[in-house]
Amino acid sequence: MNILIGNQKGGCGKSTIALLLANYLTMVKHQKVTLIDMDYQQSIAQKFEKAKVLENKPPYDVVAAQLAHYPVLQSAIMQSPEELVMIDLPGKLDDDGLLPIFGSADLLICPFSYDEFSFDSTVLFAIVLRKINPDIPIIFIPNRVKANVRYETMQEVNKQLSKLGAMSAMIPDRIDFQRVTTFMTPLPVIPIIIPVFDQVYAAISERIALSAKA
Template structure:
């Protein structure tokens, strides 16, 4: 199963969400996972290499890759349909290399924040993906939400995004998220993220249980 973590707006927490999801799937659901880091900063791949030196056997593999590598990676992904492959996408839309990635995806998880530029970027990203892959489920995660966000703003943004996908519970802005690694989710973060990833896992479980062409 091919799970995209994407938004063309930088700073929305894509890489952290990808790490948290991989940790949740492996540690809570005992699901086999491979995480493909296609983000420009390659922060996940760097954490993974650092963690291998300091820790024991990693709970999942992390592959550093670029969009140009995807056609080769896709053939390997298709041979393991029961494995969850999480792809942390680069924050862009202007690359034809995204087309095969979008087309073969089974789920998009789209973190965003409640500001005007993030909202516009999120809407555009979701619309473009839907044009390429009309049937794909989209889950929007309000991420790094600050305490001073206006309730009316949240309601209006949620209303518009709900036309394109499903809204997950919000994740507040907390410094603990900076300590997430490929080996560990900090304890204070767990109660915050469980409602979000339990909802996401419902979609993942349905997809994994479906027939190959289902």
């Protein structure tokens, strides 16, 4: 199964969400996961290599890759349909290398923040993806939510995004998230992320069940 974590707006916390979700899927749900880091900064791959030196056997593999590598990676992904493959996408839409990734995806996790620029970018990203892959489920995650966000703004953004996909619970802006690694999720953030990722896991399970019937 191919899970994308993406948004063309930078700073929405894609890589942190990818790490948290990979930790949740392996450590809580005991799923086999491979995380492909296609973000330009490749911060996940760097954390992974650093952690391997200091820790024991990693709970999942992290592969540093570029968009151009996907056609080769895709053949390997298709050989292991039971494995959950997560792809942390670069924050862009203007690259034809995204087309095969969008077309073969089974689920999109789309973090965003409650500001005008993030909202516009998020909507455009979701619409483009849906044009390429009309049936893909999308889960929008309000991320790095600050305490001063107006309630009216939240309501309107949630209303508009709900037309394109499902909304998860909010994840607040907390310093603890900076301590997430490929081996560990800080204890104080676990109660915050569990409701979000339980919803994501339900969507994953539903897609797997549908694929089994096909």
